[in-house]
Amino acid sequence: MRVGRLIVFLGVAAAVASMAATAGARTSSARTTTVTFWDAYSAGGGEVKTLEGVVIPGFEKTHPGIVVKDVTIPYDDLHQKLVTGVAGGQLPDLVRTDIIWVPELANLGVLAPLDQVMPDFKKYAARVFKGPLTTNYWKGHYYGLPLDTNTRIFNYSPAALSAIGASGPPKTFAQLISLSAQAKAKGYDLYAESGTSCWNVCPWIWSNGGSVTNKTYTKASGYLNGPKSVAAIQMLVNLYKAGEMPGIIVNSNAGLGTYDGINQNKYVATLDGPWMDAIFSAAYPKTQVVGSLVPAGPAGSISVVGGEDIVMTKSSKNKTAALEFLRYMLGYGTQAQLALAGQMPVLTSSSKWLTRVHPYYATYVKQLLTAKPRTPTPKWTQIDQVITTDVAKAFQGSESVQQALTDAATQIDGLLK
């Protein structure tokens, strides 16, 4: 019977194909180990291009038998991707994670403590800046190593600054206030800020001598609503109410974003990180942006530490190969390549050559000397939302600054318990 023969033939063919595929897979897995790496490198400023075009090919060339499968996820989606990965037990071998997520992931028990599983951890830990390294510390162990660091500085358009008649960027709070009025008279907003989270407002709180919590991160009352923190936010609120700051600080849809506003000569400056230069070069090549230190308050010029850490998951089945790639990412050559793409290296030795890669890094390096990290706690996302909401209430005028920060501090006290 023709149909019967056909079925037998198809069955045999399927069996042969299946055996061949299995054999192929075995041969292939014997030859290579695949390390999966999730990251949120930006496609806009050439970071992804450097990773995929230079770093990974370089690693695979020097490490035959290891293939790196890079999965680039937009920053805004990475946290959710990690959460679903945790719930589904489908995490990659390595993750380049925002420094603020490390305590949360470590607390969930999904990260491998590097100080225990990486034999040469101490050697690599000694190579990196101490501040970024501490962002990997949670309950007695280091769960990662810093991969890149950054901070926010006062990035301004020299052309706009000149248009408002200023001889230079504001160096102190007092100069910021006077130049803001001067800018308004010329139809500009001197300082545009895109939100009220700690990333946005903490540099002003810290520079004024205030703080979010006590030094042991156990209490916010008396600190976030202390007189120095309140005065710092009050200064910004006063600028906003005088019409000298754009409404995007409270409502992102109130006007142009910071980059568009600077490019269109509406805003003079914003606080932002080292990626700004690469993005402006690519997207707004006609607009020059220069950086200076955050205007200093009574406590000095203190900004916020940002950046990413590289962590290995407990569930990784290729820990040896994953650690090899982790080490490679912290190599001098890799760090220099990524520095060219706008990622500030974490190696202490980089301060010697970093400004040769990009002169604008000099200000960031200087700012990092005094920059502070945000509160390392698994509840940080929730705490930051409390700060965002309550500070916004002060800007909108529904609550006084003192009242808003006291409300926030009370809520944060509960979250820190």
Added chain:
Amino acid sequence: MRPRRLTASSNSGTTSDSLGRSVTALRPRFRPTNVRRRKEITAAYLFLAPGFFLFALVILYPIVRAFQISLFNWSIVPGTASHFLGLHNYSRAIHDPIFWRALENTGFYMAVTVPGQIVLGLATAVLLDAHVPGRGLFRTIYYLPVVTSWVVVSLLFQYLFITDGGLANWILHDNLHLVGHNIDWLGTRWMAMLSLGILGIWKGIGWAMVIFLAALQGVPVELKEAAAVDGAKAWARFRAVSLPAIRPVIAFVTVMLVIGSFNVFISVFLMTKGGPLDETQVLLTYMYRWAFSYLDFGYGSALSFILTLIVFVLALAQLRLFRRPAEAHS
């Protein structure tokens, strides 16, 4: 074929059919019918099985699981213990002012978008039901927003409604001078919800239109002609003939749109992120925040289960409301 009605004899205890014949006599004749009926029923269940299996897998199981999770302080890490909280997460929701605000906002969105889509969708369908030139083209144009990505149109509408520099204010304020100052479309609660509603209506008209158009084309022409012969004008024909004829379709569209409006998420998430100050949170964005930002899946699941209950009750209420009088009495 309907089975014959059997009547029980109260005197003898034997059973006879309506014609008075004994069941014993009829039994041989009934057997093939019963077998056939059983086969039909089996076939029907077999046809239903794949659909029901999918329904159970992607709808029923998640609902039951969400309810289970909502009773715990749920640990998302597989294999780790979760703490049983009972109905605590539901109690939290009842005492959470932002939950109530999110519920109000969702209700407002429903109140704006459901009638908007029905009225405009029906009007468009009526216009396209007439033999106008380029009907196919208009159908495509009106349906285009339905197949466009929510992400794309949300970002587009966000740009339209930006306070300083957005198209809406550029037209209303800068060109037509209809308003004295730029409207803060996405910065205040009700204006933002209205803007989101406008997007929802614009995106949904095409879907309602297609369904209504199909229904209108099924209305018997003879009825319309008879009404016209009786002197009914176009509006009267529509009101007295077409509208009652498509009543079940209106019910279907209403139920689907109400369910859809309670599931509003992407536009709010992208355009306002529930802000400023949580003023534009809707149930799903608020649930998302608790589950995926704060990793409190217990509370997030409680919120989603409450949403499920609300939608279920609303759908039931609407189905009862739209029942034909005959169905209501049966």
